[in-house]
Amino acid sequence: MYGGSWAGPSQTDGWEFIAKEDLSVIQLGLFDGHDRGGFTQPHEIGLWDDTGNLLVSATIDSGEIVPLVGNFRMVGVPTTQLRVGQTYVIGAFMPGVVTDYVYGLDSYNASFYGLRIDPRVQFVQMRQSVADALAFPASTGVRDIFGMFGPGFVVEVPEPRTLSLVVLSILLLTTVKNCNQGAKEKESKNFGKIK
Structure with missing residues (x-):
């Protein structure tokens, strides 16, 4: 050297x-x-x-x-x-x-x-x-x-943004699905009631 x-x-x-x-x-x-x-x-x-x-x-x-x-x-x-x-x-x-x-x-x-x-x-x-x-x-x-x-x-090392967006999308879809499922269960319980 x-x-x-x-x-x-x-x-x-x-x-x-x-x-x-x-x-x-x-x-x-x-x-x-x-x-x-x-x-x-x-x-x-x-x-x-x-x-x-x-x-x-x-x-x-x-x-x-x-x-x-x-x-x-x-x-x-x-x-x-x-x-x-x-x-x-x-x-x-x-x-x-x-x-x-x-x-x-x-x-x-x-x-x-x-x-x-x-x-x-x-x-x-x-x-x-x-x-x-x-x-x-x-x-x-x-x-x-x-x-x-x-x-x-x-x-600059690029952030794994695509992966972050995919994970965020999955979490969002899971949350929406759970909310919809909870609403349907509540709805079906209301239909089964006798007044």
């Missing part, structure tokens, strides 16, 4: 992926490999389509202001739809001289460290750009680096 970008110039590091199903992105974030103290610099995270259109971005403040989710510091963003079969790029801006870093893995280390990528996305390749601000990482290759990992995102 290599520390990507360490002590380098300002750059955006990230990775390209294909959505394997429709996804709703609700948070963007960055891996925090520090033992404590958070990031030494603020970082802007961006999510682009494959033509370089910025879909959503967020800033991760320095320090520990942004809470950890696992080992990632995540911030909420407006819900952003990713469509099945479409290609996207996520990247994190690392202001130079870079003191925080992303992880660059070669193919050997990716398998050695057990790199796992969510099955809802297909990893394509690393991405990088050298620029003084967050920029679409157009470059696709640096030596033997398999991927530049650090920026990430959280997707």
Whole structure:
């Protein structure tokens, strides 16, 4: 495993992926490999389509202001739809001289460290750009680096609404049926009475 970008110039590091199903992105974030103290610099995270259109971005403040989710510091963003079969790029801006870093893995280390990528996305390749601000990482290759990992995102998990509606419908039908049955029994008792 290599520390990507360490002590380098300002750059955006990230990775390209294909959505394997429709996804709703609700948070963007960055891996925090520090033992404590958070990031030494603020970082802007961006999510682009494959033509370089910025879909959503967020800033991760320095320090520990942004809470950890696992080992990632995540911030909420407006819900952003990713469509099945479409290609996207996520990247994190690392202001130079870079003191925080992303992880660059070669193919050997990716398998050695057990790199796992969510099955809802297909990893394509690393991405990088050298620029003084967050920029679409157009470059696709640096030596033997398999991927530049650090920026990430959280997707909304759909509620099982259909199941909830089915259960609610069954309860409602059972209640209506019981009410109707009770009314019929009351009615039949009234008919059987002699006055």
